[in-house]
Amino acid sequence: MVALGSAREAAKEISRFNAGSSVLNTAPEPKLGSFSKHNMFDLSGKVALVTGGSRGIGRAAVMALSERGAHVLVNYVSNEAAARETLDAVAQAGGKAELLQFDVANGEAAEKAIAEAAKRLGRLDILVNSAGIAIDSLLLRLKDEDFDRILAINVKGAVACSRAAIRTMMRAKTGRIIFLSSVIGEMGNAGQTAYSASKAALLGVTKSLAREYASRGITVNAVTPGFIDTDMTSGLTDEQKSAMLTAVPLGRTGSAREIAAAIAYLASDEAGYITGQALRVNGGMYM
Ligand code: NAP
Numbered sequence: 115m116v117a118l119g120s121a122r123e124a125a126k127e128i129s130r131f132n133a134g135s136s137v138l139n140t141a142p143e144p145k146l147g148s149f150s151k152h153n154m155f156d157l158s159g160k161v162a163l164v165t166g167g168s169r170g171i172g173r174a175a176v177m178a179l180s181e182r183g184a185h186v187l188v189n190y191v192s193n194e195a196a197a198r199e200t201l202d203a204v205a206q207a208g209g210k211a212e213l214l215q216f217d218v219a220n221g222e223a224a225e226k227a228i229a230e231a232a233k234r235l236g237r238l239d240i241l242v243n244s245a246g247i248a249i250d251s252l253l254l255r256l257k258d259e260d261f262d263r264i265l266a267i268n269v270k271g272a273v274a275c276s277r278a279a280i281r282t283m284m285r286a287k288t289g290r291i292i293f294l295s296s297v298i299g300e301m302g303n304a305g306q307t308a309y310s311a312s313k314a315a316l317l318g319v320t321k322s323l324a325r326e327y328a329s330r331g332i333t334v335n336a337v338t339p340g341f342i343d344t345d346m347t348s349g350l351t352d353e354q355k356s357a358m359l360t361a362v363p364l365g366r367t368g369s370a371r372e373i374a375a376a377i378a379y380l381a382s383d384e385a386g387y388i389t390g391q392a393l394r395v396n397g398g399m400y401m
Contacts, residue, residue: 132329155382158183161235162381163228165189165218165275166245168197170344171294174370175242176200178378180209184240187214187231191245218245218271219263228278240290240381241279243272243316248309248346261308268312273319276334280327289332290381293320294373297340297396313338317392324390333389335380340396342368363398 162179166172168190177200180186186204188211190197197213204211216227232238246268249260276291283289298306299313317336324334341347341358347367350358359365376395379385394400 131326134329155182155378155384157240157378157381160184160239160381161187161232161237162240162242163187163189163214163231163238163275163279164242164244165271166191167242168193168200170244170346171339171342171370171373172242172244173200173203174374175244175377176211177203177207177209178371178374179240179242179381180204180211181207182378182382183209184381185235186211187235188212189214189216189218189245191215191217218243218275219266221270221274224271224274225278228275229281232279232282237286238279238282239286239288240292241275242292242294242377242381243275244294245271246294246312246346248306250305250309251307252305253307256308261311264308264312265315268309269315269319272316276319276323280323280330280332283332284327284330287331289327289330290385291323291332291334292377292380293334293336295320295336295338295392297338297394297400300338300392300394301400320392321390328389333380333386335385335388335390336392337373337376337380338392338394338396338400339373340368340394340399342370342373344370361399362396366397368395368397 157179162184164172164175164186167176167188176186176188188197188200201211201213214227214231216224218224247264249264251260272293279291293316295316296313298310299317302310320334320336327334341362373395376393380388380393
């Protein structure tokens with residue numbers, strides 16, 4: 115329980131913070147006809163960090179951002195071989211990326227690694243919070259430690275990384291934060307109470323941070339993927355997969371690249387007037 119005095123102090127601090135908003139419109143209004151197909155969604159000169167960039171959606175996001183010119187920091191927790199494969203793929207495509215290993219669940223280590231990288235590179239423009247885990251279980255069998263682990267990685271980890279990124283972005287008065295939520299956070303799923311809770315939490319985080327940092331030129335959005343072909347879904351049985359696909363009007367799984375395209379869009383200057391939103395990329399599974 116928060117003492118009344120400290121709650122009052124916090125309220126005063128929040129209103130002082132809101133009143134201090136000096137940046138109302140950081141993105142210059144594009145001139146008519148200034149968007150050519152060659153420079154739309156260009157990220158040249160920007161620095162991006164993708165947590166969980168070693169595999170799956172994170173790897174595809176690394177590719178999409180680096181293909182558009184960003185220098186990308188590729189975070190992973192333990193699978194260095196996969197992270198190196200991502201780096202090789204970036205290099206082959208002519209892009210720039212480097213590894214940044216840390217466990218997002220270790221908030222202190224994550225914040226330190228991000229602050230040091232941002233200082234060394236002189237900026238951090240884009241943060242994609244893709245690191246995540248799923249541990250499926252019926253509620254009656256759900257272990258507290260599994261629930262805690264999911265929240266520690268999927269929610270607290272993403273918040274810690276965002277805190278570190280926002281410190282740098284506030285100084286630059288511009289930034290993009292993108293969370294990987296999920297269709298499961300929106301519609302729920304039997305056997306995924308903990309995962310669903312974590313992904314729904316990210317939608318609340320997205321909206322709160324969007325309101326808190328809009329005046330500092332930082333947009334905060336979420337992507338809510340549907341059923342995407344990655345290691346995370348590879349353990350599903352054929353029966354589970356076909357049951358899920360009956361709920362998808364487009365009748366197929368999505369690819370990591372299709373999610374990455376939405377991420378790259380939200381990271382771009384062209385998405386400068388979008389904040390606090392959840393972009394659904396789910397084949398129509400939830401409307
Ligand atoms: P994935 O293929 O299982 O990859 C998970 C990634 O997260 C790996 O890069 C892994 O690193 C990293 N990671 C896990 N724990 C970490 C930690 N503690 N610290 C740092 N990195 C950590 O997963 P995915 O399918 O690409 O999913 C990416 C995100 O999209 C997740 O947040 C997931 O919940 C969300 N999502 C996925 C789907 C889907 O159908 N696949 C649908 C909706 C939402 P290592 O390689 O080092 O293990």
